[in-house]
Amino acid sequence: MTDEPSFEAAQKELEEIVHRLESGEAPLDEALRLWQRGEELYRLCRNRLDAAEGRIEELASRAEAAKP
Amino acid sequence: MKVEAIDYGDRRVYSVGAFNRGVASWLSRLPTVWVEGEVTELRRQARWASVFFTLKDPADGACLGVSMPRGQFDGLRLDLADGDRVHVYGRPELFEARGEFRLRALSLERFGLGERLKQKLAAEGLFAAERKRQLPFLPRRIGLITGNDAAAKRDVLTTITSRFPPADVLVGETYVQGPRAAGAVIETLRALSREPGVDVIVVARGGGSFEDLLPFSDERLVRAIAACPLPVVTAVGHEQDTPLCDLAADARASTPSMAARLVVPDLADLLQRLDRARAGLERGTRRTVERERRQLERTHERLDRAPRLLLERGRARLEHAGGRLRALSPHATLERGYSIVRSEGAIVRSGTAVARGEEVDVELAEGGFGARVEETR
Numbered sequence: 420m421t422d423e424p425s426f427e428a429a430q431k432e433l434e435e436i437v438h439r440l441e442s443g444e445a446p447l448d449e450a451l452r453l454w455q456r457g458e459e460l461y462r463l464c465r466n467r468l469d470a471a472e473g474r475i476e477e478l479a480s481r482a483e484a485a486k487p
Numbered sequence: 488m489k490v491e492a493i494d495y496g497d498r499r500v501y502s503v504g505a506f507n508r509g510v511a512s513w514l515s516r517l518p519t520v521w522v523e524g525e526v527t528e529l530r531r532q533a534r535w536a537s538v539f540f541t542l543k544d545p546a547d548g549a550c551l552g553v554s555m556p557r558g559q560f561d562g563l564r565l566d567l568a569d570g571d572r573v574h575v576y577g578r579p580e581l582f583e584a585r586g587e588f589r590l591r592a593l594s595l596e597r598f599g600l601g602e603r604l605k606q607k608l609a610a611e612g613l614f615a616a617e618r619k620r621q622l623p624f625l626p627r628r629i630g631l632i633t634g635n636d637a638a639a640k641r642d643v644l645t646t647i648t649s650r651f652p653p654a655d656v657l658v659g660e661t662y663v664q665g666p667r668a669a670g671a672v673i674e675t676l677r678a679l680s681r682e683p684g685v686d687v688i689v690v691a692r693g694g695g696s697f698e699d700l701l702p703f704s705d706e707r708l709v710r711a712i713a714a715c716p717l718p719v720v721t722a723v724g725h726e727q728d729t730p731l732c733d734l735a736a737d738a739r740a741s742t743p744s745m746a747a748r749l750v751v752p753d754l755a756d757l758l759q760r761l762d763r764a765r766a767g768l769e770r771g772t773r774r775t776v777e778r779e780r781r782q783l784e785r786t787h788e789r790l791d792r793a794p795r796l797l798l799e800r801g802r803a804r805l806e807h808a809g810g811r812l813r814a815l816s817p818h819a820t821l822e823r824g825y826s827i828v829r830s831e832g833a834i835v836r837s838g839t840a841v842a843r844g845e846e847v848d849v850e851l852a853e854g855g856f857g858a859r860v861e862e863t864r
Contacts, residue, residue: 426779443800
């Protein structure tokens with residue numbers, strides 16, 4: 420899959436990983452792999468939120484500038 | 488006028504013609520008056536100089552013949568039908584050739600809204616609620632039909648421009664009173680509805696007498712409003728007047744300025760609402776991002792804790808297993824003072840398993856030694 424998952428999909432996968440790790444069901448090898456994937460997903464979600472916030476600031480300042 | 492009589496002794500006798508002339512002459516001295524009644528038996532033919540109808544008193548059925556010069560009658564364009572109530576202005580007259588008495592009409596006005604017409608148009612569905620069209624929220628152009636120099640015009644224009652300064656109003660001035668009003672308003676309505684950009688039409692006319700407002704109950708005008716391709720707002724007369732055009736219009740306003748309020752939004756109010764909506768939008772979006780961020784951070788903390796937790800748990804499990812392993816080891820038993828005796832590598836569990844003089848090996852908690860069997864039991 421070349422497409423990055425949506426924010427919601429990434430968040431959902433991240434939560435599933437955390438849940439699986441916390442339940443202690445995962446074998447150690449898999450647990451390490453899951454953790455790595457979880458960190459990846461976290462970074463992805465963070466970037467999305469940062470981008471959204473940046474966009475809000477941009478739109479807000481543009482709207483402010485457009486005021487008569 | 489001198490009417491000649493023939494004397495037969497002491498009896499004075501008049502010819503029919505003379506008698507009629509005399510009565511006619513006497514009648515002609517009566518004043519001109521208004522008479523109200525319902526039109527029946529309307530008779531009009533192109534070759535006749537006059538139009539004839541019978542005026543009937545709806546209360547007691549009393550009848551009165553009426554005649555009116557045809558050209559004058561046609562000029563009024565009243566489109567009268569049986570049952571219409573009218574006011575006739577005229578004076579009594581005798582048709583001498585036949586000795587028939589009637590009212591010679593000089594003027595004629597429709598009276599009352601014409602319940603019959605109202606019922607007829609209602610039955611056709613002209614006033615039906617589902618026919619009413621939605622007024623445009625922001626008309627590109629507004630057609631305004633009013634009398635010239637009318638207060639109604641000023642009211643509409645002032646209200647429109649104060650509410651929505653950039654509004655574009657196209658004014659169609661016309662007659663709003665008298666026999667020509669209905670036709671003139673219809674013409675203006677058609678002309679304005681063909682103008683490019685016009686999205687809604689306002690028909691405004693201030694208050695007036697009942698007769699003044701009659702053109703706005705004219706069947707042709709009512710039909711024209713219903714058939715107009717654009718939504719029409721009417722503001723005719725005062726609150727208590729309900730000319731039929733109001734019923735056919737898409738919206739009815741009690742006053743001209745109310746009509747203006749219906750066709751344009753209040754710009755200041757609109758901008759304020761828009762501003763509030765935008766602020767709410769921004770607040771809402773920020774809140775969403777914040778909520779998602781907090782949620783993400785919580786999940787991340789759990790993720791971070793998870794491997795360490797897992798390791799600790801693994802380690803604890805390992806310790807536990809080690810403990811049990813050690814508890815089960817024979818070494819612990821030897822520690823308590825027991826020893827293991829082996830004969831040729833096999834553990835000796837019974838005295839009968841060895842013979843006197845046989846060599847055995849003894850294992851202790853620490854170290855061991857060789858021994859020889861002295862005695863068996």
